[in-house]
Amino acid sequence: MVDILHQVGVRSTPDKVYGALTTIEGLEGWWTTNTTGDTDVGGVIAFRFGPGGFDMEVVESDRDKHVLWKVVDGPAEWIGTTIDWELRQDGDWTRVLFRHLGWREPVEFMHHCSTKWALYLMSLKGLIETGKGAPDPHDVKIDSWN
Amino acid sequence: MVDILHQVGVRSTPDKVYGALTTIEGLEGWWTTNTTGDTDVGGVIAFRFGPGGFDMEVVESDRDKHVLWKVVDGPAEWIGTTIDWELRQDGDWTRVLFRHLGWREPVEFMHHCSTKWALYLMSLKGLIETGKGAPDPHDVKIDSWN
Numbered sequence: 001m002v003d004i005l006h007q008v009g010v011r012s013t014p015d016k017v018y019g020a021l022t023t024i025e026g027l028e029g030w031w032t033t034n035t036t037g038d039t040d041v042g043g044v045i046a047f048r049f050g051p052g053g054f055d056m057e058v059v060e061s062d063r064d065k066h067v068l069w070k071v072v073d074g075p076a077e078w079i080g081t082t083i084d085w086e087l088r089q090d091g092d093w094t095r096v097l098f099r100h101l102g103w104r105e106p107v108e109f110m111h112h113c114s115t116k117w118a119l120y121l122m123s124l125k126g127l128i129e130t131g132k133g134a135p136d137p138h139d140v141k142i143d144s145w146n
Numbered sequence: 147m148v149d150i151l152h153q154v155g156v157r158s159t160p161d162k163v164y165g166a167l168t169t170i171e172g173l174e175g176w177w178t179t180n181t182t183g184d185t186d187v188g189g190v191i192a193f194r195f196g197p198g199g200f201d202m203e204v205v206e207s208d209r210d211k212h213v214l215w216k217v218v219d220g221p222a223e224w225i226g227t228t229i230d231w232e233l234r235q236d237g238d239w240t241r242v243l244f245r246h247l248g249w250r251e252p253v254e255f256m257h258h259c260s261t262k263w264a265l266y267l268m269s270l271k272g273l274i275e276t277g278k279g280a281p282d283p284h285d286v287k288i289d290s291w292n
């Protein structure tokens with residue numbers, strides 16, 4: 001099992017970050033403009049990017065502290081992996097510890113996804129700090145895949 | 147042992163990417179403007195960022211294909227880890243498979259470094275594609291640490 005780990009600091013409060021992870025409007029603002037579904041625990045959120053995308057079940061949601069998603073549909077490499085968001089207040093900042101856990105193999109697609117996650121996290125930071133994120137299809141392109 | 151993995155695609159030839167990894171001028175253009183040392187195999191390159199930095203021994207350097215550095219001085223978490231650069235021509239692109247291998251523990255500093263590496267790889271891409279990178283101290287800041 002191999003994992004993708006990231007951190008960004010957002011100059012804002014944990015509730016603002018939590019809101020961007022647990023509302024459709026928030027998620028549309030930084031990850032993909034094509035987001036639908038139910039963000040409550042037990043619900044499934046459908047994230048779509050052009051032809052493909054991911055369905056995530058919301059496994060845990062601890063207000064202003066922690067969110068956990070499980071991938072229930074999407075590319076084979078993603079199914080069964082989990083996306084873990086830990087929020088920590090640190091003075092004027094909220095530290096976001098991000099973990100995409102449980103990849104079976106360190107495939108090339110994982111390398112791509114790791115870099116894309118970093119840029120989507122910067123999009124999340126931008127959305128909260130400046131009101132402007134860079135969700136798909138306005139996201140930063142990193143290679144010939146996307 | 148845990149690893150940081152990334153990929154970027156650079157719309158250029160492998161020799162341009164290899165040059166940016168194996169010359170002081172290239173390294174200064176995307177990672178840190180304060181870079182000195184010897185980029186030949188067996189040499190040590192000193193990368194400095196404000197008060198700290200990293201000394202990397204060049205372990206392998208296979209023209210236009212592969213570069214491997216070993217961290218010989220720097221933060222305790224980095225010492226003994228390796229930085230592996232694999233370059234692959236893919237049509238008009240060079241795919242850069244980046245691996246920072248051998249972290250002992252998935253500490254919070256590793257989360258931070260993973261995100262910073264993604265942005266420095268985008269700086270490398272920008273340097274080659276547009277002539278303009280974002281090396282320290284002009285790098286993208288991601289949190290209260292840097």
